[in-house]
Amino acid sequence: MEPGNGEPKYILTRRDESWLASLAISLPDRPGALAGMANMVAVRGANIERLLYDRGRHPNRVELELSCAHAAQSGEVLDELGAAGLLAGPSSLAEPDEGPLAITDMAGVLSFKVALENRPGVLATLAGHLKEFGANVTHMCYDMSSGPGMVEASVATSGAAEVSALLGDLNRAGYHYHVLWRGGEDSEINEALGLSGVEAFLFKLRSSLPPERMNSLEELFSTSREVRQALAEFRGASGASGEILAASEVFANILRLAAMAQGSTGERFTLRLSGPVRLTPRVSLYMLTCPEGANSYLLCHPDAMAMLDTNFGVYFDDVSAWLGLHGFDPARINMVLATHPDADHAGWAGRLQSRFGARVYMHPDSVRVFAEEDRTLGRGPLKGINRPFTRLVGRLSGLVPPERIEPFEPADGECGGFPVIGKIRIADLEFLVLESLGGHAAGQVFYCNPELGVLFSGDYLLDAASLSPREREALSVHKSLLTSTNTDSVVFAKEMGMLRAVMLRMDEELHKMGGRAMVFPGHGDFYAVDRAGW
Numbered sequence: 037m038e039p040g041n042g043e044p045k046y047i048l049t050r051r052d053e054s055w056l057a058s059l060a061i062s063l064p065d066r067p068g069a070l071a072g073m074a075n076m077v078a079v080r081g082a083n084i085e086r087l088l089y090d091r092g093r094h095p096n097r098v099e100l101e102l103s104c105a106h107a108a109q110s111g112e113v114l115d116e117l118g119a120a121g122l123l124a125g126p127s128s129l130a131e132p133d134e135g136p137l138a139i140t141d142m143a144g145v146l147s148f149k150v151a152l153e154n155r156p157g158v159l160a161t162l163a164g165h166l167k168e169f170g171a172n173v174t175h176m177c178y179d180m181s182s183g184p185g186m187v188e189a190s191v192a193t194s195g196a197a198e199v200s201a202l203l204g205d206l207n208r209a210g211y212h213y214h215v216l217w218r219g220g221e222d223s224e225i226n227e228a229l230g231l232s233g234v235e236a237f238l239f240k241l242r243s244s245l246p247p248e249r250m251n252s253l254e255e256l257f258s259t260s261r262e263v264r265q266a267l268a269e270f271r272g273a274s275g276a277s278g279e280i281l282a283a284s285e286v287f288a289n290i291l292r293l294a295a296m297a298q299g300s301t302g303e304r305f306t307l308r309l310s311g312p313v314r315l316t317p318r319v320s321l322y323m324l325t326c327p328e329g330a331n332s333y334l335l336c337h338p339d340a341m342a343m344l345d346t347n348f349g350v351y352f353d354d355v356s357a358w359l360g361l362h363g364f365d366p367a368r369i370n371m372v373l374a375t376h377p378d379a380d381h382a383g384w385a386g387r388l389q390s391r392f393g394a395r396v397y398m399h400p401d402s403v404r405v406f407a408e409e410d411r412t413l414g415r416g417p418l419k420g421i422n423r424p425f426t427r428l429v430g431r432l433s434g435l436v437p438p439e440r441i442e443p444f445e446p447a448d449g450e451c452g453g454f455p456v457i458g459k460i461r462i463a464d465l466e467f468l469v470l471e472s473l474g475g476h477a478a479g480q481v482f483y484c485n486p487e488l489g490v491l492f493s494g495d496y497l498l499d500a501a502s503l504s505p506r507e508r509e510a511l512s513v514h515k516s517l518l519t520s521t522n523t524d525s526v527v528f529a530k531e532m533g534m535l536r537a538v539m540l541r542m543d544e545e546l547h548k549m550g551g552r553a554m555v556f557p558g559h560g561d562f563y564a565v566d567r568a569g570w
């Protein structure tokens with residue numbers, strides 16, 4: 037490792053008979069830059085085994101792994117890259133030093149896959165062909181050490197004629213390539229930038245998701261311009277909020293979550309029904325668990341049914357069909373209660389309303405959250421990133437917001453420090469509506485019945501220990517979504533303490549009469565408070 041000016045510029049490791057140098061270099065964002073660098077490496081006999089570049093993420097940063105026959109050879113290559121000013125340390129690559137290239141003619145943009153042999157000079161030769169046609173590489177991704185010798189690249193040329201000429205040239209030169217995307221007359225810049233970002237993240241996701249789940253995600257991205265735009269917007273905001281949020285990780289997790297939900301519909305859909313829990317002589321509760329997303333609770337009584345929290349919108353048809361087949365006619369759902377307007381809790385509230393005429397009850401701020409697609413309503417440190425986040429998750433998961441939100445019956449007072457903003461009755465069961473202090477999201481309420489010791493807590497008071505391995509995997513996604521997307525994590529922690537205190541007090545009272553307080557959370561199993569281990 038070279039100390040340089042105090043920061044490592046590359047890492048050199050021994051691998052069997054060769055040496056492997058891992059480094060990030062800084063390349064100018066212009067045609068021919070890649071060819072120049074690749075030539076420099078090739079003339080020294082070194083092989084580029086891995087190359088990652090996504091101009092959408094950083095216009096200059098290129099990650100490389102070079103293999104060399106001996107240490108002296110790697111020293112020569114690295115010296116040469118250093119002398120050319122390309123061997124930049126991590127700090128000089130933290131901020132882009134050039135603005136994004138203005139791509140004005142989308143017909144000149146091309147994404148393709150091409151087969152390359154794993155030996156020195158092959159990338160330099162390909163890059164030479166690209167340079168000849170003025171093609172600027174905007175995205176390139178390959179890994180010869182683990183991949184099947186395929187390079188994925190996106191290039192921007194001056195127009196459709198150059199793209200055709202370039203493809204003809206590659207053909208004549210004997211390359212086996214496959215065109216993935218080609219800019220057309222009606223394409224927009226946003227689409228192309230979003231597309232290259234999508235490619236990069238799909239590439240990452242491929243290592244952690246089975247192919248059948250990738251298919252539905254790829255299909256969603258290829259068919260929905262809105263989703264691609266939301267993604268491009270989110271990526272822009274992630275960069276701005278980088279200091280307070282590991283944006284790329286959350287971003288990858290959102291995609292993963294969406295991929296899981298998208299890939300678990302139709303034939304692959306399953307539903308687990310838990311219960312019944314008899315809450316009152318007239319109201320029985322069932323918990324519905326979809327493959328991914330949040331719990332929904334069905335409160336059944338002789339006259340109708342109420343659904344408390346609805347899952348991702350993409351599950352609506354599957355859940356409706358499942359309920360119909362299992363004796364819970366969904367047309368009987370005449371009330372929907374949601375704890376908060378997040379997509380995994382209110383995803384199909386609008387559909388239950390339009391299809392079956394169900395009345396939807398939520399915090400009145402939910403109207404603005406849906407309209408502005410901003411779950412912070414301008415509050416908290418994450419407000420910049422939360423709007424594109426809300427929009428992206430909504431689009432990916434098929435959120436259909438309700439047209440109209442009913443007011444709760446009036447009530448006031450407070451419960452354990454939470455204002456009581458209303459009440460709601462389901463047959464002989466009445467809930468107080470407690471207003472959150474805003475730790476998780478705007479428009480959050482908790483539904484509480486102190487006499488029965490029942491609380492519907494949304495994304496608060498989850499019992500992670502109750503999860504199956506599959507649910508645990510899903511929760512690791514939720515965990516990241518929840519902790520990283522709390523509007524105010526300090527307030528969130530305070531509210532968790534307040535809710536525990538409320539429930540412990542109720543439990544103490546109920547225990548004297550032989551009962552127990554119960555928490556019905558938005559994720560994981562419901563549980564009795566005395567077994568929570570608080």
Ligand SMILES: [Fe+2]
Nearest residue numbers: 376378477495
């Ligand atoms: Fe939430």
Ligand SMILES: [Fe+2]
Nearest residue numbers: 330380495558
């Ligand atoms: Fe949730």
